Amino acid sequence: MSAVERPAWMGKPRLSTSIVRGIALVLICLVVIFPFVVVVSTSLATQADIDANGGYVIWPASFSLDAYHQIFNGTQVTRAIIISIGITAVGTAFSLFCTVLAAYGLSRKGSLFQRGLLTFVLITLLFGPGMIPVYLMVKNLGMLNTYWALIIPGAVSAFNIIIIRGFIQGIPGEIFDAARIDGASEWKVLSKIVLPLSVAAVAVVGLFLAVGYWNNYFGPLLYLNDSNMWPLQLLMRSFVLQGNVSSTATNIPGTVPPPQQAIQMALVVIATLPILCAYPFLTKHMSKGMLTGAVKG
Amino acid sequence: MTQHRGSAFGLDAQGMSRRSLLKGGLIGAAALAFGGSILSACSSSGGGGTAAAGGSGLPLAAMPVNVPPLKPEPFLAGNAQGVMDVYKSFPLDGPKTVAQTVGDGSDFEFLVMTYGQPAPPLKENAYWQLLNSELNLNLKPIMVPYADFPTKFPALVAGDDLPEVVSVPMYMNVPRLPELAAAKFTDLSEYLAGDAVKKYPNLAGIQESAWSNSFLGGRLYGVPKSDPIFGGQLYTKTDLFEAAGVSEHPQSLEEFKANAAALTDSKAGVYAFGGIITDFMLQTFGVPNKWARSTDGTFVPHYEHEAFVPAIAAMADMYKAGYFHPDTATLEKTQRDAFFRTSRLAMLYDGNRAFGIISDDHDLKFGMARSFEKDGGTPVYWTGGGAYAITMLSKTDDAAKIDRFLKVMDWLSAPFGSHESFIQSYGAEGDNFDYVDGIPVLNDRGQREQDLGFAYIAGGPQILCNPQGAPDNDEAIHTWQTSVIPFLDDNPAQHLFSETANAKSGSLEQGVNDAIMSVFLGREPAATLEKAIKTWKTSGGDKMATEYAEAYVG
Numbered sequence: 001m002s003a004v005e006r007p008a009w010m011g012k013p014r015l016s017t018s019i020v021r022g023i024a025l026v027l028i029c030l031v032v033i034f035p036f037v038v039v040v041s042t043s044l045a046t047q048a049d050i051d052a053n054g055g056y057v058i059w060p061a062s063f064s065l066d067a068y069h070q071i072f073n074g075t076q077v078t079r080a081i082i083i084s085i086g087i088t089a090v091g092t093a094f095s096l097f098c099t100v101l102a103a104y105g106l107s108r109k110g111s112l113f114q115r116g117l118l119t120f121v122l123i124t125l126l127f128g129p130g131m132i133p134v135y136l137m138v139k140n141l142g143m144l145n146t147y148w149a150l151i152i153p154g155a156v157s158a159f160n161i162i163i164i165r166g167f168i169q170g171i172p173g174e175i176f177d178a179a180r181i182d183g184a185s186e187w188k189v190l191s192k193i194v195l196p197l198s199v200a201a202v203a204v205v206g207l208f209l210a211v212g213y214w215n216n217y218f219g220p221l222l223y224l225n226d227s228n229m230w231p232l233q234l235l236m237r238s239f240v241l242q243g244n245v246s247s248t249a250t251n252i253p254g255t256v257p258p259p260q261q262a263i264q265m266a267l268v269v270i271a272t273l274p275i276l277c278a279y280p281f282l283t284k285h286m287s288k289g290m291l292t293g294a295v296k297g
Numbered sequence: 298m299t300q301h302r303g304s305a306f307g308l309d310a311q312g313m314s315r316r317s318l319l320k321g322g323l324i325g326a327a328a329l330a331f332g333g334s335i336l337s338a339c340s341s342s343g344g345g346g347t348a349a350a351g352g353s354g355l356p357l358a359a360m361p362v363n364v365p366p367l368k369p370e371p372f373l374a375g376n377a378q379g380v381m382d383v384y385k386s387f388p389l390d391g392p393k394t395v396a397q398t399v400g401d402g403s404d405f406e407f408l409v410m411t412y413g414q415p416a417p418p419l420k421e422n423a424y425w426q427l428l429n430s431e432l433n434l435n436l437k438p439i440m441v442p443y444a445d446f447p448t449k450f451p452a453l454v455a456g457d458d459l460p461e462v463v464s465v466p467m468y469m470n471v472p473r474l475p476e477l478a479a480a481k482f483t484d485l486s487e488y489l490a491g492d493a494v495k496k497y498p499n500l501a502g503i504q505e506s507a508w509s510n511s512f513l514g515g516r517l518y519g520v521p522k523s524d525p526i527f528g529g530q531l532y533t534k535t536d537l538f539e540a541a542g543v544s545e546h547p548q549s550l551e552e553f554k555a556n557a558a559a560l561t562d563s564k565a566g567v568y569a570f571g572g573i574i575t576d577f578m579l580q581t582f583g584v585p586n587k588w589a590r591s592t593d594g595t596f597v598p599h600y601e602h603e604a605f606v607p608a609i610a611a612m613a614d615m616y617k618a619g620y621f622h623p624d625t626a627t628l629e630k631t632q633r634d635a636f637f638r639t640s641r642l643a644m645l646y647d648g649n650r651a652f653g654i655i656s657d658d659h660d661l662k663f664g665m666a667r668s669f670e671k672d673g674g675t676p677v678y679w680t681g682g683g684a685y686a687i688t689m690l691s692k693t694d695d696a697a698k699i700d701r702f703l704k705v706m707d708w709l710s711a712p713f714g715s716h717e718s719f720i721q722s723y724g725a726e727g728d729n730f731d732y733v734d735g736i737p738v739l740n741d742r743g744q745r746e747q748d749l750g751f752a753y754i755a756g757g758p759q760i761l762c763n764p765q766g767a768p769d770n771d772e773a774i775h776t777w778q779t780s781v782i783p784f785l786d787d788n789p790a791q792h793l794f795s796e797t798a799n800a801k802s803g804s805l806e807q808g809v810n811d812a813i814m815s816v817f818l819g820r821e822p823a824a825t826l827e828k829a830i831k832t833w834k835t836s837g838g839d840k841m842a843t844e845y846a847e848a849y850v851g
Binding site: 050051052054055073074075076131132135136139144218221222225226227228230235237238239241260261 | 411412413414415416417418421438439440441442443444445448449451452455456458460629631632635636638639641741742745
C-alpha cells in the first residue's frame, strides 16, 4: 500500500523553511506592532524626549502622563467619549435593526416588489448622493444640530444588506417551510430562526457599523454646530490639527507650548482603545462572516 | 517707504491704496465700462463718487479714515509702516474704550475658524461667561477647525445656514467671495466708509492695509482682523551660529552658502536647513512679490522674472551640496520645529507668528536673518495682505442690528492696554489668570477656556508683549522688523480679484510647486521649471494677468 499523497501545504516543512517562515512572521508582526509602540511611547514621552528623537519616540527616557492629564483636564474629552459611545451604540443597533429587516425581506422570494426594491437598493451602490444634497436633506428633515443627523442618513447601507441577505439565502429553505408548517409568523421566523443562524454575518456587519459610527468625524463636522455636541473623533481632529499650525495660531502670553505630539498620540490611543478591546470578542465570528458568499457551491 | 522691485523688466512702483478699493467685481466689461468714472472716484479722498461699484449701481465706498487709538507708551515704538510696538508688560487697570452697552442680551451667533481644541461649554467656562457679561450678549460660537473650513463653509452656504456673523479668513480664498458678499451679507459702507467709522473709535484705529481686504465689489462688507505685514522669516539658531563662528546676517549669497557649509555637520546630524526655502531664495534674487505691474499696465507673474529659475537652481545646488536635511521633502512641521529646538537645524523658514510661539521657550535662543541681495545689493522683502480675516454680517436692513454688530466689532478691536483688550487676553482673575509678581499669568483653566475664536474676528495693529517669554526676544523681533522696512515689496495683485485665480490658482500653483520640488531634489533639470511655468500660463496664468490688469484701475 503506497503512502497517502498529501498536498504540499500539509507536509511537514523542513527546518530551514520553518526558520524562514518564523523570521518572516516576526518581521510582519514587528511591522504591525511598531507603529503602536511608537504611538503609545510618544504619548507617554516628555517634550525633551520628543525633541531629542525628532518628533516620535520609540521608548521614552522618562515617562510622563502629562498628555493624558491635559486631555482629561476638564470635561470635554470625557463628554466626547460618552457622546461617541452613545452614537455608536444607538446607531449600530438602529442600523442593524433596519439592515436585518431589509435583508430578510429582500431574501424571501415572493416579497412585495422584491425584485424592484432590490434593484433600487443596488443602484445606491453605484451612485453616491453627494455632500451638499445630503446636507440639504438633513436640513429639510430638521435634523441639523441633532445626533439623529449622524445616524439616520447613513443608517442603511446597500453593501451590508447584500452581505446579510446572502447569508440568509444560504439557510436551507426546508427550515423556513418547517417553521411555517408549525405556524410561525414572519417575525418569529426572523427572530427565532434566521437571526440565531446568522450571528456570524450580523456580528461582522455590526462591527463594520460600530467602527464606522465610532470613526465618523465628517458627519459631526457638517451637521453639528455646537462644539459641545462633538463626538470624540471630531474633538480629536481639532487636537491633532493644532500641532501642525504656527503661522496663524494665537500666542497665549507666558505659556510654553505643550508637547503636541504626545497629546496627539494619546488621543490616538484613547480613540483606538475601544475598538481594540471589542475586536477579540468578535474574532470568532469574523472568519465565518467574512467568508460569507466567498465560495458558491 | 514701500519699495517696489521689478525694474529689471520694466515694472513700475505704484502704491496700492486706491486699487485695493476695487477688489472684486470690477472685471471684464464692467471694469471697462466704468473704469474712467472709478478713477475719478478713486482720486477723491471723500466718500464715494458717482461710479458704480462692481456693477452694483452703488457708489464706490471710501476708505475708512484712520484715527490712531490712544495707547500706553511702548517700550519700543513701532511705526505706521508695520513695525510693531513692544511692551514689557500688559498695563493693568486700562481705560474702557467702549463706554456704552454693547449688546441687548440677545443671542450673537458667529462662525469662526479656529486652530485649537474647542473651549469648554458656557456653564463651565468663566471666560465665556465674562465675555457674555461684558458684552451683554449670549455668544454662540460655531467653531470650525481650519482644515475643515473648506468643507463646512460651502455646506452652510448651500443650505442657506450661515449664522448672523461670519468670519472669513483671507487665505482660504473663498470662491466668488464678492458675489457671495453681495448676495448674503450686509453692505456696511454707509456705516464705515470715510468719516462714518469714527462712530466706532476702535474700528477707526484699524489701519488702511487691513481695511483694504474688506472691499468686495468696491463696497465695504466686513471688519478686518489685522495681520502684521511681514510674511516669512528665516529663524536662526544662535548657539549653532556661535559655534560655527558665522554671522546670522549674511550680506550675499556666497556668504549665505559659506555659512550653510560651516553650519552643516552631517555626521553629527546637524544641517543648515530642514525645509524648502523657495520664497527666501526668490527674495534674495530680487524676484518680485508674486506679481509685478509693468509701466504699460500689464501684470507679470514672478514666475517670468529673469531670476526665478536661477534662484531655484541655486537652492537646488545647496541641496546637492548637502546643506539640507536628507528628509527635507517629507519632514513635517512638528519634526522641523523639534530639530530646530534641539539644534539639529540651524535655520528655519516659518510664518510671522512663529516667533511668538518660539519665544515662549525661555531656553531657546534664536535670531532672525536680515534680508540680503545675492550680490550684496538692495534686498527685497515680500509683505503679506495686511489682514488675517474679515468678519461680515448676514444681510439685513435693520439699522439696530447693524449697529449692534459694529459695536461688538468695536469692542473686539479695542487697542492694547484697554480694559476690553485685557479682558480678551486674560479673562477673569482667579478663574483664568493670577497675578505673579504683579504680572497677570494665565492659568491652566484660562488657557483652556480661551479658544472661542474671538482672537480671529476683528482688531487693529498688533503689538509684541510677552512678559513670560525669553528676555529680549521682542526687542530682537522689533530690530529685525525695522531692518526689513526699507525693503518691503507689496504684491500689486494682493487686493485685486481675478475669477480665474479664485477658481484655479491653487491647482495651477501646485503644478509649478511640484516642478520646483523636483528641481530642488535634483530629479529634474532646471529647464523643467520653464515647461511648468508655460503650462501654468496657458492653463490660466495669462488669464489671471488679464483680469488683474482690468481690475487695476487706481
